Amino acid sequence: MALFARPDDGDTAIPYSFQSQSFDPDGNSGNMTTIWTLSDLNQTIVNQTAIVHTFTTPGTHSVQLVVIDELGRASLPKSYIIEIANPLPLPQMTIYEGRDATTGAPIIAPSDDLSQFNWRHTFTNTGALFAAPGTWLRFDSTGSRDGDVEFVGMDVPLDESDPNWNGITQYSWDFGDGSPLVNSPNTWHTYSTPGSYTVTLTLRDGFGTGDVNHSTRDVVVSQAPEIVTSTPFEEAVYSGFDYLLGGSAIDHDGLLGMSAWYDDDVTNDSDNNGITDDDHDSVDSIVGADALVFNWDIDDRVDSDDDGDTTNDWQPQSEDGFVFVNWSNPGDIYVILEVCTGIGVCEEKGYPLRIRDPAEKDDSLADFSLDSLLPKAEDSGILLGALLLLLLVLGWIVMRQPTEVEIEAQEAVDAYDVSQVVTEGGVLGMDHHAPPPKPKHLTKDDRRSKESGYVRPVTSRRRR
Incomplete structure (x- = not known):
């Protein structure tokens, strides 16, 4: 009787082991002949109690075993159907x-x-x-x-x-x-x-x-760097004097916490780690503030490299962050700052600059300009706050309406022709002025009449 265990379904990467468990019920099982038939082979495998096989193609496959005893009698075939899954493609990029x-x-x-x-x-x-x-x-x-x-x-x-x-x-x-x-x-x-x-x-x-x-x-x-230098000099600049020209910028890629390197030859494994395209041929990261490169064209009147362009005669900033400059002739010029990231993304910014004659130093108004009257950017917040407070106070004064008590007190002042008034608690007092004189043209009856309009002054009488 032919017997063997059925393995689980799998894929083309799995080697399968088939072990015969056949026996001869009326004879010597050790003398049996085994015949294996696999659907993806063009030949049978004979006299192998166990075989190992890998199906190289996906799909439905069959495995069959027949045994023959020592008398030449063949068993019924024992077979299984095995589903071999198709392995997915293997992309490389x-x-x-x-x-x-x-x-x-x-x-x-x-x-x-x-x-x-x-x-x-x-x-x-x-x-x-x-x-x-x-x-x-x-x-x-x-x-x-x-x-x-x-x-x-x-x-x-x-x-x-x-x-x-x-x-x-x-x-x-x-x-x-x-x-x-x-x-x-x-x-x-x-x-x-x-x-x-x-x-x-x-x-x-x-x-x-x-x-x-x-x-x-x-x-x-990569993003372009952001040049944050607003002006190269805060004070007047004169010809014939030495100056240090410097700029600053931000590498926004570096603010993301990123580092980067380049491998200049992907066919050469310079660090001998078995991977040819991950060498740090740039030892330091090409991202961040330390990787920025600053260059200046210090005078658009001069074409120092004779290429026909007066705005690309670059001088690099030193490690200290400056370019030493001395303009020999006064005049209005244009200086340009170029900042490049470590991967070569560059940004430029130009600055108009007046180079003054040293004789102007004796002129007290030489440095005067409309900009001198304008607040600096760092003072704008304080100035704006003061203006807002002043507007609020003026608005309160204009929009405030007097109270009813204040109106009555003011009417009393006008009616009694008071020359001096003392206030208590902000309200005009009616008991802080001298009484008006008695009019002489009114008779006694007129003064006692309610229709005359005469107000009798309050006086104090001492009882005798």
């Missing part, structure tokens, strides 16, 4: 910056002739790719293949007729910036806007309707 093979500079335009380029890999501490806006990046899927073991070592994409076909029937690149998808194993792309993007490579294999798998990687596109 590299993203490198193309550099001119001769000059080492960034390339202006891509090309399918890759011999023109060297490859730089710039990466962050989180594993994201780091690039400047406008940089041409090469997206490559070399090494991708179907997960079936039969495609190990195969590297030809899309062409099913090629003996080295890698089992992939479709590629799709999504660059995460809203641009159209690209259905190609390898492609070029550039980002124009700073920010963080997620690149997705999707593969489809040729099994059935095609199983899909994808891989992702983040790309960080």
Whole structure:
């Protein structure tokens, strides 16, 4: 009787072990012949009590065992159906910056002739790719293949007729910036806007309707530095004198807590760690304030490099953060500050500057300008607060209405022609003035009449 245990379903990466547990009920079981038949083999396996086999193709497979006793009688076949799952495609992705093979500079335009380029890999501490806006990046899927073991070592994409076909029937690149998808194993792309993007490579294999798998990687596109120097000098500048010209700026990528380095040759493993594209050829991080590079064009009247442009004669700031300058001739000039990040994203800012004649130092009004009358930026908050308080006080004075008691008191002042009034608690007192004189033209009866309008003064009489 043929017997063996049925293993669980699996995939093409699992080796299966089949062990015969057959016996001969009326003879010597040790003298039986075993015959194994597997659906993905073109031949049987004879006289092996146990076999190990890996199914190289996904789908439905069968395993059958027949035993023959010493009298030549064959058992009924014992067989099982095993479902071998299709392993998903295995995407591989590299993203490198193309550099001119001769000059080492960034390339202006891509090309399918890759011999023109060297490859730089710039990466962050989180594993994201780091690039400047406008940089041409090469997206490559070399090494991708179907997960079936039969495609190990195969590297030809899309062409099913090629003996080295890698089992992939479709590629799709999504660059995460809203641009159209690209259905190609390898492609070029550039980002124009700073920010963080997620690149997705999707593969489809040729099994059935095609199983899909994808891989992702983040790309960080660098921001331009922010120049925060508002003016190179607060005081007047005179020709023939020495000055220190300095600027300051902010690297916003550094404020995100990010670090980044570049590997200038992805084919050379300079740190001998077994990975060729993660070497820190830039020892220090190219992100942050310490990586910023400051340059000055100190006089737009002069073309010191004779290139026809008077605004790009750059002088680098020293490690102390200054450029030593001395303008020999007075006049109105324009100085320009250029600040570049470690990855080469630059920003420029220009400053009009009047270089004065030293003779003007004796003129007390030489430095006078309308700006002298205007508040400085650091004083604007205090000035604004004082103006608001003054407006509130003036508004209260204008809008305040007198109370009823104050109105009556004022009417009393007008009626009695009071020359001096003493107030108590802010209210005019009616008992702090001399009584009006008695009119002489009124008779006694008139003074006692209520219709005469005469108000009799209050007097004190002592009883006798």
